[in-house]
Amino acid sequence: MVILTAFPFLVLYTLSWDVISQLVHSFVLRLCKRKQNRQADHNLSKSSSRSTLVDSVWPELVSGTVHCFVADLTLLPLEIVMNRLHVQGTRAIVDNVLDAKNVIPYQSSYNTAAQCVESLIETEGAPSLWKGLSAVLLQYLLRFTVVHTAKVILRRSPAEDSPISPGHASITSNTLNDSLTVNVEE
Secondary structure (H helix, E strand, C coil): CHHHHHHHHHHHHHHHHHHHHHHHHHHHHHHHHHHHHHHHHHHHHHCCCCCCHHHHHHHHHHHHHHHHHHHHHHCHHHHHHHHHHHHCCCCEEEECCCCCCCEEEECCCCCCHHHHHHHHHHHHCHHHHHCCHHHHHHHHHHHHHHHHHHHHHHHHCHHHHCCCCCCCEEEEEECCCCEEEEEECC
């Protein structure tokens, strides 16, 4: 029974995450490239402009991080329900966040996903659908910090002074696996 209740939510979650992430990725990538083109046009009117490694990689890094953040944030309530459906029928203990001294035994059984959501809101309140939000925010704070640090390091590197011609740098992104590959020919 657990599989029959949880499996459709798993499929819905995965498909929704892929659709949201693809839409956000393409939107943010388009925005970043538009901003770069405006800056390049502005720089071209002042002096000669060069495309650098950071300029070619930065839009993909930003859009790759933002699309994951938006998808994870928007689907967090669905993930909470999906996880509750997966662990139903098992005995679990939950930290008592009110006094932080003991744990509360937790055992549940749901017939439908709607019953799970209803029970969750009734017993723990509507904010319980956003449990884990602080962990998601911390995770993406660290990811954005790493991406920004990479940009700063690449901007300061001596190799940054050499221009990259359009055929020498290529970027491949696979949003299903959250991977980014940068190939630079020298």
